[in-house]
Amino acid sequence: MTPEKLVCLAAIAGVHGVRGQVTVKTFTEEPGSVAAYGPLQDEEGNSYRLRLKGRKKGMLIAEIEGVKDRNAAEVLKGKRLYVKRDALPQPEDSEEFYFADLIGLEARDNADRLLGHVSAVYNFGAGDLLEVRDETGGERLLPFTRDVVPEIDLDQGRVLVDPPPETEAGSGQEDEEKNAPKT
Structure with missing residues (x-):
C-alpha cells in the first residue's frame, strides 16, 4: 500500500x-x-x-x-x-503538474534505459532540480529544464531525461580523485 x-x-x-x-x-x-x-x-x-x-x-x-x-x-x-x-484541483493544462506528481516516476534516457526514479524536487535558489535515485541508492541532481527533461508522461509513469555529461553516473568526486595528480 x-x-x-x-x-x-x-x-x-x-x-x-x-x-x-x-x-x-x-x-x-x-x-x-x-x-x-x-x-x-x-x-x-x-x-x-x-x-x-x-x-x-x-x-x-x-x-x-x-x-x-x-x-x-x-x-x-x-x-x-x-x-x-x-484535495488539490487537477491542473487545467496538460503541460501543468504538481511537483508531488513527479515523485516515484521512472527516469529513462533516450535509449529507454532506466536511470532510476524521481525521489525529490528541490530549488535552492538557482532553479528547480530533480533528484534521481538509482537501484543502488546512488543519487544525482539534474537541472529541471526542458533541455534535460524534455518529456513528462504522468500516464506512463515516466520522465525522459537527457542528462548533461557532468551528471552522468560515475562522474563526480570519485572521478576527480582518480584523475588527481599523485603527490
Whole structure:
C-alpha cells in the first residue's frame, strides 16, 4: 500500500503577538488560498486549521485552532504544512503538474534505459532540480529544464531525461580523485 502523496502548501515562519498567532510562508500561487483546502497536516499527521487574519512582509498572519498563546505558537515554528494531493484541483493544462506528481516516476534516457526514479524536487535558489535515485541508492541532481527533461508522461509513469555529461553516473568526486595528480 503506497502512502498518500502530500503537497507542502506552507510553513510556519514565526510567532505574531502574544495571543498565539503565527506568520505563515505559503507556497501556493495565491497565498490566501492556503486555508481553502481545509485542515492542513504536518509530517507527524497532526492537523491544523488556519484562520487568516492579515499580511505582514510577504507572509500571512494566521490563527491556528486550539493555539491560544505565544508559548504554544512558538512550538510550531518551522512546521511545514501539507495537504493530501487529491484535495488539490487537477491542473487545467496538460503541460501543468504538481511537483508531488513527479515523485516515484521512472527516469529513462533516450535509449529507454532506466536511470532510476524521481525521489525529490528541490530549488535552492538557482532553479528547480530533480533528484534521481538509482537501484543502488546512488543519487544525482539534474537541472529541471526542458533541455534535460524534455518529456513528462504522468500516464506512463515516466520522465525522459537527457542528462548533461557532468551528471552522468560515475562522474563526480570519485572521478576527480582518480584523475588527481599523485603527490
